[in-house]
Every structure is written in C-alpha cells, then in structure tokens.
C-alpha cells in the first residue's frame with residue numbers, strides 16, 4: 153500500500169508560525185516513519201533542521217532514502233521518543249521550535265507480513281517496532297500469567313471477552329498450537345460468542361492492539377515522552393500530536409489540559425504570580441481528518457489531532 157502522510161497540510165500549517173518566527177528553526181519529528189511529514193517540512197521551510205526519531209531500523213533505512221536530497225538538514229536517531237531529553241543533550245540543542253508526533257505503526261510495518269502486526273496475514277508473532285531488542289508478542293503470549301493476559305486484553309484492547317481469550321491462550325500453550333498471527337486470530341474468533349462476532353469488524357483487532365501496546369510499552373513511553381517534548385519547546389514553539397486510538401489520545405489530552413490550565417483559583421480576575429498557564433491551545437479540543445482525506449487515506453479515519461503552543465518560559 154502506498155504511504156500517504158496523514159493531515160500533512162494541516163500539520164505544516166499548525167507548525168508554520170513556530171518555524172517561521174525563528175532564523176534557524178529546529179523541529180523534532182518524534183515518529184519519522186518513512187519520512188513523509190519531514191520531507192514536506194524540509195521542502196516548505198528551507199532554513200529548517202529536523203531531528204527525526206524512530207525506534208524501527210527498517211523505517212530509518214527507508215526514510216534515509218526518501219530524504220536523501222535534504223539529508224544534511226536532518227539528524228536521524230535510532231531512539232525511542234521518550235529519549236528526547238538525552239538525545240537533545242547529546243546534540244547540544246537546548247530548545248526546539250516544534251515537535252510532531254504521528255503515533256502508532258506505519259503503513260510499512262503493517263504491510264510487511266513478517267513483522268506480525270497484521271491479523272489478516274500469516275506471520276510469526278513478533279510485533280516489536282524495534283526488532284533489535286525487547287520481547288515479542290510470542291513471548292508475551294507464552295510467558296505471562298493468566299491475570300496479566302486478562303489485564304492487558306481488557307485495558308489495552310478494551311476487550312470484553314478477555315477472560316475467554318486468556319483461558320484459550322493457556323490451553324493453546326499446552327498444545328504448542330499458538331505460533332502465528334493466524335493461530336492467534338483463529339483463537340480469538342473461537343473465544344468470542346457468535347452474536348458478538350457479527351458486529352465491530354474483525355474480533356482479533358482488539359487483541360492485536362493490546363499485544364502491540366504491551367510489546368512496545370506504547371502508553372508508558374508516550375506518557376513520559378510528552379513532558380520531555382513540552383520542556384524542549386522554546387517560547388512560541390508548538391507541539392502537534394496525531395493519535396489513532398483512544399488510549400493514546402487520552403494521554404495527550406490530559407497532558408495538554410494540565411499545562412494549559414492556570415493554577416490561579418477560579419473566580420479571581422487575573423492570574424496569580426507564577427500560576428498562569430505556560431501553554432495555550434492552538435486547537436481547542438481535537439480535530440479529525442476531513443471526509444475527503446478519509447476517502448483517500450482510510451488510515452486517517454480514527455485520527456485525533458491536538459496542538460498547543462508554549463506561551464511562557
């Protein structure tokens with residue numbers, strides 16, 4: 153499937169005021185992927201320098217090729233985006249003008265069957281975004297205790313039939329019959345009562361989401377990354393985040409709400425000293441993709457976009 157960057161024009165427009173107010177602007181692309189957003193930003197803003205993060209070495213290899221013509225203006229780091237603090241320190245960068253997060257997996261990761269992200273393709277149960285380290289979905293499925301499996305499926309997959317699925321995972325372990333994405337998709341299907349299978353798309357979707365989140369520690373990593381991104385922003389700098397599932401969007405929403413809220417008790421006419429909010433909303437609440445974009449790029453359907461700006465140091 154061809155890779156179409158989501159909300160590309162909108163992201164550029166939201167970051168533009170932060171980029172153009174600086175003579176030598178720097179933006180962090182926290183989720184470089186195939187470099188779609190970075191390429192457009194580098195083309196649009198000739199003075200811009202980008203620090204691009206990705207935890208996936210195969211994404212980095214493709215991004216390097218796609219960004220070849222501007223490679224001297226982008227520093228690509230193989231790192232998790234909650235390492236912003238240490239990467240900036242290593243690079244001797246104190247503040248940046250923009251941060252972009254385009255969360256989740258890329259079209260490439262979904263399309264390459266062997267990565268194990270897609271329930272519709274036969275593959276080993278891997279699901280690691282960084283295949284150079286960490287434990288795979290196979291190891292989670294074959295080593296976690298029953299209660300942990302139930303918790304992961306319930307919390308990360310919002311799966312109502314978590315108990316049935318966990319019981320069947322334990323049975324499959326005993327018979328060595330859970331070895332591929334197809335085995336898992338079948339197991340989930342067999343764990344869900346027939347009437348519940350008829351609604352809400354492929355029932356394996358929720359289990360695959362849960363495992364992916366666990367394998368990559370996606371929520372913990374995001375929770376610790378947002379404060380680092382916010383503290384890296386210069387006054388006038390902006391952060392734009394696109395989330396594709398509600399658990400991630402909730403983290404973004406609550407982090408943004410906390411820093412855009414004044415510490416002054418309600419009812420006072422002016423902010424007390426040092427209690428004014430340091431960030432302000434660029435977008436109130438969230439935005440979705442337009443119908444036209446969703447038609448052209450179905451991945452944009454579940455996207456929620458949020459953006460705030462640093463108002464004070």
Ligand SMILES: C[S@@+](CC[C@H](N)C(=O)[O-])C[C@H]1O[C@@H](n2cnc3c(N)ncnc32)[C@H](O)[C@@H]1O
Nearest residue numbers: 157183185186187188189206207208232233258
């Ligand atoms: C949706 S894709 C980004 C696509 C990109 N904006 C483009 O236009 O090509 C998300 C990328 O972020 C990476 N990623 C996800 N979580 C990450 C994390 N915690 N740290 C670093 N990279 C991460 C994935 O490996 C994937 O390549």
